[in-house]
Amino acid sequence: MLTEVIATRYVTPLREGGSLPGIVEADDLGTYVMKFTGAGQGRKTLVAEVVCGLxxxxxxxxxxxxxxxxxxxxxxxxxxxxxxxxxxxxxxGLNLGMDFLPGSLGFDPLAYEVDPAEAGRVVWFDALINNVDRSWRNPNMLVWHGDLWLIDHGATMIWHHNWPAAAASAAKGYDASDHALAPFEPDVAAAAAELAPQVTEKLLTEVTAEVPDAWLADEHGFDGPDAVRRAYVETLLPRAATIHERIVVGAPTADRPSQAPGWLTGKGAGE
Structure with a gap:
């Protein structure tokens, strides 16, 4: 399970998006960006952060x-x-923390160059987890000590909001036309050859085992947390093998609204 720490001081809110995460200090002397179980997005956002982040x-x-x-x-x-x-x-009770990267800067494609190999790995990974929230509108990437870091994976694996349709949803392709790294000619084929073989049943089982039971309990249609974990494994495993064949990188749209759901962005349907 995840290493646990105790929050000792709430420092400040981060007023971006709809979840209102905050910076907290903990008893291990670490500083974390904390995402809350009481936020409107619910615990599945935290589950997605754990599964995809790990x-x-x-x-x-x-x-x-x-x-x-x-x-x-x-x-x-x-x-x-x-x-x-x-x-x-x-x-x-138990919430989720991500290591705070002091002095990091938001990713700017005009200021930071990404080589096709790294861009390909990120695009392939986002296709695997169906990340709809790493677009040019909202890159959800930071540059820290000269390196690119990926953050905010709450808007991934949208299928886990409707498990009966998960298999059909996960079989769909991934439109990367508006991906923040699309302009860098991502080498998706090379990324798939490198990463897809690593996404094994064993790896996915180990990753999903880190999700706290409390965040998986009482899931409709499942007889317990382990059954929910198994559903994540069974959905991601076949997708990893073939998703590179269904990634589309076309011309970016200039005015289409974000694909991220309103519950994530904090905007209603009419905004």
Whole structure:
């Protein structure tokens, strides 16, 4: 299971998107970006962060270290923002933390060059997990110490919001035309040859085992957390073998709205 730490101080909210993550300090003297179980997106966002974040790390991609963070809601008593106070009160217990990268900068394609091999690995990985939120509108990548880091995987594996249709959903292709790294001529074929063989049943079983039981409990149609974990394995494993054949990189759209769901971006259907 994830290494667990205890939040000792809530530092500040990060007002981006709809989940209102915050920076916290913990008893291991680490500083983390914390995502809350009480946020409107629900626990499946945290499950996606764990499964995809750990999978990315195991494949050699740069993803910040993940930990479980135990939160006592009393930590928010001094927080003047009522919205933040309510979020902290609703998130007592185990939450998710990502290592804070101090001094990192948001990815800018005009300032940072990505070679086709690295671009290919990221695009292939995002196709595998069906990441709809790494576009030029919202890259969800940071540059830290000269390297590219991948963050925010909550809007992935959309099929886990409707398990009965998961197999059909996961069999679909991936349109990377608006991907933030599409302009760098990603070498998807080379990435598939390198990474797809690594996505084994054993690897996926190890990664999904890290998801806390509490975030998988009471899933409709399953008899327990292990059955849910197995569903993730059975969905991702066949996709890894063939998704490179269904990745489309065309001309980017200039005005099409983001494919990220409204519950993630914090915007309603009419916005």
């Amino acid at each position: 999978l990315g790390r195991r494949l050699g991609l740069r993803v910040p270290e993940l930990v479980g963070i135990q939160l006592d809601p009393v930590i928010g008593r001094a927080e003047p923002d009522q919205e933040v106070q309510e979020l902290l009160k609703a998130s007592g």
